[in-house]
Amino acid sequence: MIRSCWLSRLTVAVAALFLSLGASSRAAQEPITPAALKSWADEVFGQAFAAKRFSGAAVGVVRDGETLLLQGYGWQDSIKQIPLDPQQTQLRMCSL
Numbered sequence: 001m002i003r004s005c006w007l008s009r010l011t012v013a014v015a016a017l018f019l020s021l022g023a024s025s026r027a028a029q030e031p032i033t034p035a036a037l038k039s040w041a042d043e044v045f046g047q048a049f050a051a052k053r054f055s056g057a058a059v060g061v062v063r064d065g066e067t068l069l070l071q072g073y074g075w076q077d078s079i080k081q082i083p084l085d086p087q088q089t090q091l092r093m094c095s096l
Helices: 002-025 034-050
Strands: 056-063 066-077
Touching: 034 056, 034 066
Parallel strands: none
Antiparallel strands: 056 066
């Protein structure tokens, strides 16, 4: 139950991010920069990892063929405490 609640909140947060990426062409809204995106992801996923909501995750955001963020959070192997490398660690993929 806790896991599904967390996943629901994460899905909403990521969906909101994608909606804001799509709306970034509006003149009144500043475009999302890779640095701002990394800061947001570090806060969201860093807190979730610290709260032990997951052991490892890779986050990638691509817009118009440009990679804005590719970041690993947590462990590839939590027992050996090998950090997750999003370019080397093999994970199941999903996208929103």
